[in-house]
Amino acid sequence: MNPEKALNLLKKHGYKYTGKREALIEIMAQKNRYLSAREIMDHMKERYPGISLDTVYRNLSLFEELKILEGTEWTGERRYRLHCGEDEHHHHLICTDCGRTRRINICPMNAILGEPEDFEITGHKFEIYGRCTDCGAAET
Amino acid sequence: MNPEKALNLLKKHGYKYTGKREALIEIMAQKNRYLSAREIMDHMKERYPGISLDTVYRNLSLFEELKILEGTEWTGERRYRLHCGEDEHHHHLICTDCGRTRRINICPMNAILGEPEDFEITGHKFEIYGRCTDCGAAET
């Protein structure tokens, strides 16, 4: 996902193109890692000091719905990153300090043979947590 | 994990044995599924109407630390279930309506060969979400 495609997605669904939405997408593209709503809010304030909480939260939800962003949560906070769309389904190794990610091409669902009985699957989550070298992981 | 072992674990670590802690463990053993702090609080109130929020939250944290309970979070709430300790490491299929679980013996970490460079792994999460038949899954 890049900013241009994200903005086209917005248009395509009939949503309006605003400077704040553009800024939000730009920030997420530039950071390219998981950020909490609070962190995103702070970055937005650099460009729009008077921006409302409501605007940030509402747009984060909208963008997640449109798959412009993908979200997850750890330590009690929801976090977002630009959706690594297009290419095939995959998971992430996540630095719990800075939110940086590394792609994992394994998906455990491939090993699940058929639907379980008495259970309708609606989703799954596979994430590996750790610390990247920038955040203090011991060098190997 | 059963109530007896859980209480022994408490003693072993020098914590006191109280009626509320016993009740909390009994409730978790009886329900045997993921419950939110609020739900657990409600069950506790049936036995101890005047129980304090602080007590429930503090004990949930303590029990998770001692691995008497295991926790996860979805839809913005932390949830707990009795730790399926003893036997080998495994994951769960979780009904997001009622918190009931089904065991999965696959662990995707087995397919991760060696440590990644520049990254120190501290944990991982693999959960499959869905709805059990009791909660409205289509019968297969």
Next chain:
DNA sequence: GTGTAAATCGTAAAGATTACGATCTAAAGT
């Protein structure tokens, strides 16, 4: 330009969790 539905603001409310001084109690020692 005008009109209108959508977006944003400002602020409050809701919900989950944590914090803390005061009080009570389990359990170890005498």
Next chain:
DNA sequence: ACTTTAGATCGTAATCTTTACGATTTACAC
């Protein structure tokens, strides 16, 4: 049994995250 004391609980408030909503502003279709 009585005393002691560290730990547990209470009652309540504070904090943090997220959601809600009437009023105002704005993108954009006509």
